[in-house]
Amino acid sequence: MYIDVHTHGMHAERNKEGKLVPPLVPIWKKGDSMTPIEQCQKMGIAKVALLDPPEVAFALAKDLPDFFIPVPQVDIDKTSPEEINNLFKRGAKGIKFISPMYSYGDNRYFPIYDAIRANDGTAVFHTGYVAIGLFEPGCVLGRTDYVDITNMRPATLDRIGRAFPDLKILMSHFGNPWWEEAWKIISSHKNIYADFSGGTAKGKEMKVWKSLFTFEGKLHTQSIKKICFGTDGAPFIKESTDGIKKMIIFYENFYKILKVPKEIQKLINSENAKMLYKL
Numbered sequence: 001m002y003i004d005v006h007t008h009g010m011h012a013e014r015n016k017e018g019k020l021v022p023p024l025v026p027i028w029k030k031g032d033s034m035t036p037i038e039q040c041q042k043m044g045i046a047k048v049a050l051l052d053p054p055e056v057a058f059a060l061a062k063d064l065p066d067f068f069i070p071v072p073q074v075d076i077d078k079t080s081p082e083e084i085n086n087l088f089k090r091g092a093k094g095i096k097f098i099s100p101m102y103s104y105g106d107n108r109y110f111p112i113y114d115a116i117r118a119n120d121g122t123a124v125f126h127t128g129y130v131a132i133g134l135f136e137p138g139c140v141l142g143r144t145d146y147v148d149i150t151n152m153r154p155a156t157l158d159r160i161g162r163a164f165p166d167l168k169i170l171m172s173h174f175g176n177p178w179w180e181e182a183w184k185i186i187s188s189h190k191n192i193y194a195d196f197s198g199g200t201a202k203g204k205e206m207k208v209w210k211s212l213f214t215f216e217g218k219l220h221t222q223s224i225k226k227i228c229f230g231t232d233g234a235p236f237i238k239e240s241t242d243g244i245k246k247m248i249i250f251y252e253n254f255y256k257i258l259k260v261p262k263e264i265q266k267l268i269n270s271e272n273a274k275m276l277y278k279l
Contacts, residue, residue, distance in 0.1 A: 006230035105159030195230030
């Protein structure tokens with residue numbers, strides 16, 4: 001059984017310049033075909049976390065509460081502790097951050113993280129490279145200026161881990177392309193976890209991951225047990241479910257090549273997600 005800690009269900013049209021523009025709507029609604037979702041379930045996916053803006057995450061979770069976990073995405077430079085508290089009152093299991101104007105570790109964001117901690121939620125951070133055409137000024141989720149991806153390096157979470165050692169943190173995309181930096185962060189902080197979601201991690205040769213998770217000639221269980229199963233897929237459309245299947249194959253190959261013990265596989269596939277999202 002898998003619990004996918006990282007999926008999306010939002011949709012927007014592109015303009016002539018290729019930018020995604022408003023309105024932002026759920027890609028699926030009650031009454032639409034259940035076939036792609038059923039295909040995911042047949043592959044062993046029991047639940048998925050939706051990391052989309054509140055109007056999408058909550059709408060989809062309301063329609064299929066046994067399958068979708070709402071983890072609303074907010075603009076970290078516009079949100080407030082009050083908004084965070086209200087999102088948890090509405091049923092949020094965590095809060096997703098992406099494309100900040102400053103380093104994630106900047107003091108200005110600390111009251112927001114403290115609000116998540118006070119609600120026993122999980123702070124989910126997009127780390128590393130971010131796709132073009134979604135967060136640029138004028139796009140559907142446009143920020144006030146162009147994003148600097150170094151504000152989202154794995155190292156920016158180190159300061160948060162030091163300041164909030166009891167805040168549950170999930171690092172999305174394993175810091176792509178700062179893989180070794182991501183490894184150091186999850187191996188050093190007991191409260192920071194990570195996933196391999198997205199297309200880049202699964203495209204790397206498996207020897208990259210074997211080298212990264214080997215320390216002094218042995219499997220480094222302290223870090224590998226902090227991994228979560230995540231795809232970055234959209235379990236509503238066939239094209240995306242094909243990608244989800246490829247991510248399952250990647251994780252299973254990862255277990256095989258690195259000889260990951262069964263008890264750690266279980267942590268990665270589902271148990272870490274249950275802990276992070278209080279399932």
